[in-house]
Structure formats: C-alpha cells, structure tokens
Amino acid sequence: MSTVAHPAAAVGHDGDENRFQIYVQIAMLLAVITGIEIVAIYIPLARWIIFGGLVVLSLVKFLFVIFYFMHLKWDKPFCTVLFMIGLAWGGGTAWALVLLARADASRPLTSPANEQAEVR
Amino acid sequence: MSSPAATVAIDHHHDHTTSTGIPNKKLLLWAFLASDCMFFGTLISTHLIYRLHPVPGGPDPRHIFSIELTSFSTFILLMSSLMMALAVNAIQKGNVRSMRASLLTTAFFGAIFVGCQVYEFHHFVMEKHLTISNSLFGSTFYTLTGTHGIHVSIGILWLMSMYFFSFKKGFSERNAVDVDSMGLYWHFVDIVWIVIFTAVYLLEFI
Numbered sequence: 001m002s003t004v005a006h007p008a009a010a011v012g013h014d015g016d017e018n019r020f021q022i023y024v025q026i027a028m029l030l031a032v033i034t035g036i037e038i039v040a041i042y043i044p045l046a047r048w049i050i051f052g053g054l055v056v057l058s059l060v061k062f063l064f065v066i067f068y069f070m071h072l073k074w075d076k077p078f079c080t081v082l083f084m085i086g087l088a089w090g091g092g093t094a095w096a097l098v099l100l101a102r103a104d105a106s107r108p109l110t111s112p113a114n115e116q117a118e119v120r
Numbered sequence: 121m122s123s124p125a126a127t128v129a130i131d132h133h134h135d136h137t138t139s140t141g142i143p144n145k146k147l148l149l150w151a152f153l154a155s156d157c158m159f160f161g162t163l164i165s166t167h168l169i170y171r172l173h174p175v176p177g178g179p180d181p182r183h184i185f186s187i188e189l190t191s192f193s194t195f196i197l198l199m200s201s202l203m204m205a206l207a208v209n210a211i212q213k214g215n216v217r218s219m220r221a222s223l224l225t226t227a228f229f230g231a232i233f234v235g236c237q238v239y240e241f242h243h244f245v246m247e248k249h250l251t252i253s254n255s256l257f258g259s260t261f262y263t264l265t266g267t268h269g270i271h272v273s274i275g276i277l278w279l280m281s282m283y284f285f286s287f288k289k290g291f292s293e294r295n296a297v298d299v300d301s302m303g304l305y306w307h308f309v310d311i312v313w314i315v316i317f318t319a320v321y322l323l324e325f326i
Contacts, residue, residue, distance in 0.1 A: 019209055027202035031195055037318065038191050041325040050326045058318040062311050069205045069307045071300075078140050079150050086154020090161030097162070101169040 026068050033057050149301045153308045160312050163267060164319055167260040171324075178255050181324040184248045186240070193236035194317050197272075200229035201310040208303045214293040220286055223299075226306065227279040230272055237269045261320065268316060271309050278302050 037057050040050055067073040072080045140147065171181075207222035241262070244250040252262040282302055285291065 020206065023202055023205045023209065027198060027205075030198045030201075034191065034194055034198065034317075037322055038187065041187075041322050047326055051323065054318050054322055054326070058314055061314045065201060065307055065311050065314070069201050069310075070304055076140065076142055078142060079146070082147075082150045083154050083157075086151075086157040089154075090157035090159075093158060094161040094165035094168075097165040098168055098172070101172060 022068060026064050030061050030064060033061050143297045143301075145297055145301045146304070149304045153304060156308065156312075160264075160267075160315075163260075163264045164315060167264050167320060170256045170260050175256055179248070179250055179257050181257065181261075184244060184250055185321055185324060186243070187321065187325065189236060189240060190317065190321050193233050193240075194313065196229050196236070197233050197310055197313050200226045200233070201307055203229060204303045204306045208296070208300050211293055211296045211299045216286055216291060219299065220283060223279050223283045223286070227276050227283070230276045230279065230306075234269055234272055234276070237265065237272075241266075264320065265316065268309070268312055271312070275302075275306050275309055278305065 037054055040053055040057075043050065066083070072083070142150075203222045203226040207219045207226060210216075210218035210222055244258075250258045250261075252258050279302065282299060285298075286295075
C-alpha cells in the first residue's frame with residue numbers, strides 16, 4: 001500500500017468540483033495573458049518596458065502551469081525542489097551563455113559590430 | 121503540499137513508492153523533466169546568442185514569422201494542457217470514460233499544434249526560402265522548434281497509447297499515477313512552448 005500524498009484524495013468530492021473550476025479558470029487566465037502578450041508587442045512603449053512585461057507575463061504563465069496543472073502546489077515539496085534544481089541549472093547555463101556571448105571577445109567574426117570596427 | 125489527511129486517504133493507489141513517498145514513475149518523470157530543462161535551456165540560449173549577433177544579410181524574422189498562426193497554435197497548446205489536467209482529474213475520481221474523452225481531445229489539440237508547425241516549416245522553406253542550412257537563424261530556429269515539435273509528437277503517441285491501454289481490463293483509478301506522469305510530460309511541453317513563444321517569436325517584434 002502506498003502512502004503517497006495524492007492531490008485527488010486530499011480534496012474529496014467537493015474538492016474535485018473546485019479543482020475542475022480552478023483548472024478552467026487558470027486556462028482562461030492563460031489564454032487572456034497570451035492575448036495581452038500579443039497585443040503588447042504592438043504598443044508604442046519603450047522597448048525595455050515591453051521586454052520586461054513579456055518576461056513577467058511568461059513567468060506568470062509558467063508558474064501557473066507548474067503549480068496548478070502539474071500539481072506542484074499540492075504535491076510533496078521534494079518534487080518542486082527536484083524540478084527547480086533542473087530549472088535553475090538549465091536557466092543559469094542559458095543566462096551564463098547569453099552573457100558570455102555578449103562579451104566583445106566572444107563575438108562571432110561575422111558580427112556587424114566587428115565589421116563596423118574593421119571599417120573604422 | 122501534502123497534508124496528513126491526504127497521506128492517510130490514498131490507500132487505494134497501489135503505487136510503488138520511493139523513500140520520499142513519491143511514486144517511482146512520478147519521481148522518474150520529474151527527474152527527466154529537470155534534465156530536459158537543461159536540454160532546452162541550451163537550445164534556447166544558442167538561438168538567442170545568434171540572434172544577438174545576426175549575420176549581415178541574414179533573414180529578418182519579422183518578415184518570416186506569422187504571429188497570427190503562432191498565437192493560434194499557442195492557444196491550442198494551452199487548451200490541450202487544460203484537457204490533460206481534466207483527464208488526470210477524471211482518472212483520480214475513477215471516471216475512465218471522461219478520462220478517455222479528455223485524452224482524445226488533448227491528442228487532437230496536440231495534433232493541430234504539430235500540423236500548424238508542419239505548415240509553418242513548409243511555408244518558411246517554400247515561400248520564405250529559410251532552410252536549416254542556409255542561415256544561422258534557420259539552423260537554430262529549426263533545431264529548437266523542431267525538437268519541441270518532436271516532444272509534442274512523442275506526447276501524442278503516449279496519449280494515444282494510454283487511450284488504448286485504458287480499454288484493458290482492470291484499468292481504473294489505480295492507474296492514476298500513469299496518467300498523472302504522462303500529464304507532467306505534456307504540461308512540460310506546454311511550459312517550454314511558453315518560453316519559446318516569448319523568446320523566439322514575440323521578442324522579434326519589439
């Protein structure tokens with residue numbers, strides 16, 4: 001017999017109804033956020049504001065999916081820790097690579113910035 | 121988070137568990153998804169790095185991308201995640217018929233997404249002359265989105281396998297962990313697309 005903390009078992013029948021409503025509401029919210037993202041790219045605001053807004057909105061969508069659809073909110077914390085380790089490792093590697101590539105020394109020789117420097 | 125009541129109440133699930141109290145299959149899936157984060161992290165960063173240093177005379181993504189099509193496929197994938205969550209919810213209540221309907225809908229939405237991607241790739245190659253080998257942008261774009269598309273395709277195969285498996289005698293809420301694990305994979309594919317949609321498509325337009 002298992003002693004797993006199971007989301008469905010934890011909430012009971014009334015909880016199941018609530019869970020159904022939560023899933024539908026979150027899906028609608030995700031659709032609305034996606035709509036906002038699409039509209040946002042056409043708004044004539046400063047680039048950094050749109051960029052920051054898109055990153056925040058994506059993060060909100062990401063967190064809603066992992067904590068509600070993937071049940072991290074109701075599952076054992078170890079699942080969250082395990083996933084976050086991978087996420088931090090992958091995200092950190094990606095961030096480090098992007099920062100590294102922005103350094104002048106690592107620019108590809110075909111980069112426009114290098115070509116301009118050669119012309120000067 | 122688990123509660124003591126929840127820990128007591130799930131005796132009807134006969135899953136093999138690790139010492140953590142998490143079913144083996146589920147723990148395996150979480151470990152796999154954690155490793156897949158690193159895989160997609162490198163693919164996304166590779167694409168972004170080459171976008172930061174565009175090659176002179178290279179293609180302009182704003183003239184290539186169709187934001188309407190991509191938005192539609194994004195919406196479809198989000199809705200497929202909803203159906204997957206409902207399928208897991210149904211099997212946890214022992215409602216196999218409802219789970220089958222939700223699984224089929226999820227697979228159908230996934231197939232629409234893959235269909236949109238195939239159309240997009242075909243359009244890019246034939247109309248926009250963007251191939252995987254004629255530009256750095258094409259190489260990183262097709263590698264990243266193609267890898268994601270393969271993940272979605274594997275998910276559809278998994279969904280259909282589970283659908284047919286559900287007709288096997290004895291399939292019940294005891295198999296909830298199987299459907300739940302499959303759901304984790306499907307939602308992961310969705311969150312990867314959430315990142316790709318913003319990083320690869322939307323950021324090109326600001």
